[in-house]
Amino acid sequence: MNRVADRLLAVVLLAVGIASFAKAYLAQGDAAGSFASAHLLVLVAAGGLSLVGAVLFWAGLLPGRPRHQAGAPLFGRAAEVQETGRPRLRQAFLVVPLIAVLALVADQFGPWRADDASPGGEVAAPNQPKSTEPKGSEPKGEDIANAPPAPEPAPPPAMAPAPPPIAAPPPPAQAAQPPEQAAKPPEPAPAQPPAAPAAPPPEVAVIPPPATVAPPPPAPPPLPTQPEGHRDAVVWLAVAPDGRSIMSASTDQTIKLWDIAGKQLIRNLGVHKDMARTALFMPDGVSALTAGDDGEIVLRKLSDGAVLHVFSSGENGGVNKLAISPDGKRAVSVHGTGTVIVWDLENKSALHVMTGHDWSISAVAVSPDGFSAVSGSIDGTLKLWDIGAGKLLRSWHGHERGTYGAVFTADGHHLITGSGDYTIKLWDLDTGREVRRFEGHSGTVYVLALSADGKRLLSGSLDGTARLWDMETGNEIAMFDSQSGPIYAVAFAADGTVLTGGYDRTIRDWPAGGGGGVVLFAGAPD
Incomplete structure (x- = not known):
């Protein structure tokens, strides 16, 4: 029964390997950008591993783990079973088809496809220089793991800040005059009474919002100590x-x-x-x-x-x-x-x-x-x-x-x-x-x-x-x-x-x- 299952797995791996190589061959002419190059490498690697796995499974070189013994408990030392064969290598080759299928799906919907590129994508158009503007650095995985925990958000302030003063709009620029009008002297403007100074805007009192965070409870008083007491729990x-x-x-x-x-x-x-x-x-x-x-x-x-x-x-x-x-x-x-x-x-x-x-x-x-x-x-x-x-x-x-x-x-x-x-x-x-x-x-x-x-x-x-x-x-x-x-x-x-x-x-x-x-x-x- 295990032999038949291994040969079926070999057929599946063979089909996946052939499909991966074929897709890589057809996609290499349309590929553009580093993402596409990496995608092709994934397809080729997945195809190669699939073919190797097909040969190993067909030859019966990757036996599975022994079955649980009848009557043995599910927990405890008596349930421990000695692994034989190459279970880790077998599991690795069982994952290969999944990687290859994901690569094939990515080839269909990947960001390197010219007809699927979005306006905000990272792929530059032909003959368009790449932007040299520095981007904000993103933390790496190890940085995230070693970063201290984010501080809790501070409670809202008790008083809202006063709004900034509104600056007066600048006067409109004078339109340029045609040459023939610029040569004539300007006509005197009719006398007008001086404009009254603008009254300052009334001051608006800023009312603080009601407090939304309850004050923390007072810390309990320190516990008494005695030299002859216990030094731990x-x-x-x-x-x-x-x-x-x-x-x-x-x-x-x-x-x-x-x-x-x-x-x-x-x-x-x-x-x-x-x-x-x-x-x-x-x-x-x-x-x-x-x-x-x-x-x-x-x-x-x-x-x-x-x-x-x-x-x-x-x-x-x-x-x-x-x-x-x-x-x-x-x-x-x-x-x-x-x-x-x-x-x-x-x-x-x-x-x-x-x-x-x-x-x-x-x-x-x-x-x-x-x-x-x-x-x-x-x-x-x-x-x-x-x-x-x-x-x-x-x-x-x-x-x-x-x-x-x-x-x-x-x-x-x-x-x-x-x-x-x-x-x-x-x-x-x-x-x-x-x-x-x-x-x-x-x-x-x-x-x-x-x-x-x-x-x-x-x-x-x-x-x-x-x-x-x-x-x-x-x-x-x-x-x-x-x-x-x-x-x-x-x-x-x-x-x-x-x-x-x-x-x-x-x-x-x-x-x-x-x-x-x-x-x-x-x-x-x-």
């Missing part, structure tokens, strides 16, 4: 079980522990070798589990930050997100390689290494009973796992874009997810169906938190806002606008207020009913 917040302290993780690789009541740093808990991603309080209240892009999960003492144990994910890569079971016996980490790892925190070992995602995993949550976990990928796929047995229970496509936040409800039968498609969805895990949708964000919903009573949902987004939702109705209760960049971390304080962390390096406290927030812990100076 805050990407994780966790409130201690007793509600007295906050633990934060940052892209500056550090983990910090803060005193809420005293509004001060308690201590630096530790530093990861790469971006820190997650910091979780252990149920025992004396230790914490932190993870980062260095692929390490570190068990630390809260009292002094001492390292108790390091779990290494090895070739599975950095830890994108981490979750622990309510009893503190197991942890689940998700990775950029699409791997889900279940860790036995008591025996300090990896319990299960589960694969199934084709893309990097960006969300994870453990059920309240500690028996199952959900992982979400950047392709929008959600998977429910039995972490005790290490097997997949259900998989479904939950979002049009990546899933970046996930949290179980208290009953363990429902899941809430946020996504790059700007939506938040509530799922029934028993049926896999969507129950409710929360809409309002204009950017990726990056993180979620559920209140202790399960009645309110808190979301943080790359649109720079955090929003509070009613879980029963799906309605938005309050919106908190940082006005300083994306929000990457959210949490509920013990008193019910809202905590956020984000791009501006600060940790803020917001009233639950809405309104402006205060900087609880500032970032470090630049």
Whole structure:
């Protein structure tokens, strides 16, 4: 079948080549100008390449790419197919007929044709000297690519400029007299009273037009700083079980522990070798589990930050997100390689290494009973796992874009997810169906938190806002606008207020009913 197709392509290329050479031969007598010369060269080149391609296709020297294997996935490593033959050369010769057809069409309607030349054309008439007047230089392609962006148009002036004075027309020139009249003396003109001086035109007051551009809003005041603050974005917040302290993780690789009541740093808990991603309080209240892009999960003492144990994910890569079971016996980490790892925190070992995602995993949550976990990928796929047995229970496509936040409800039968498609969805895990949708964000919903009573949902987004939702109705209760960049971390304080962390390096406290927030812990100076 492929052999027959190659021979048909050879016939087509042969016909195109012959037509190109014939058209070039007939057009060379009528050609004039540089445009025509270039056109003839295109026809000759296209014809030659077409004939060469015809020979190669007829001889079977340009085999095509292998077909997709039956049963292979459309995405992922298993779908990669080794190219054979000369696919790039084959594609090049398949483009040749299109070039030749375009050249033939251009020959019919090209600007070098004398009968089609327009008055404003660039082709000079015979024996007419070419104009030497310099033309305005046009930017080249590389100049356009390297040029700075054009400034925004300035707003219209508040007052229109006064019109320029109207100059009086010059007196008409005196007509030349015939010779016979010029010899006679001029007759005296009758006396006339002197003309009254012309009154000056009345001055016209220029009334400025009404303003059409609203004045820009005032710039927000500069954020406070503190030397012990984070030096880069805050990407994780966790409130201690007793509600007295906050633990934060940052892209500056550090983990910090803060005193809420005293509004001060308690201590630096530790530093990861790469971006820190997650910091979780252990149920025992004396230790914490932190993870980062260095692929390490570190068990630390809260009292002094001492390292108790390091779990290494090895070739599975950095830890994108981490979750622990309510009893503190197991942890689940998700990775950029699409791997889900279940860790036995008591025996300090990896319990299960589960694969199934084709893309990097960006969300994870453990059920309240500690028996199952959900992982979400950047392709929008959600998977429910039995972490005790290490097997997949259900998989479904939950979002049009990546899933970046996930949290179980208290009953363990429902899941809430946020996504790059700007939506938040509530799922029934028993049926896999969507129950409710929360809409309002204009950017990726990056993180979620559920209140202790399960009645309110808190979301943080790359649109720079955090929003509070009613879980029963799906309605938005309050919106908190940082006005300083994306929000990457959210949490509920013990008193019910809202905590956020984000791009501006600060940790803020917001009233639950809405309104402006205060900087609880500032970032470090630049």
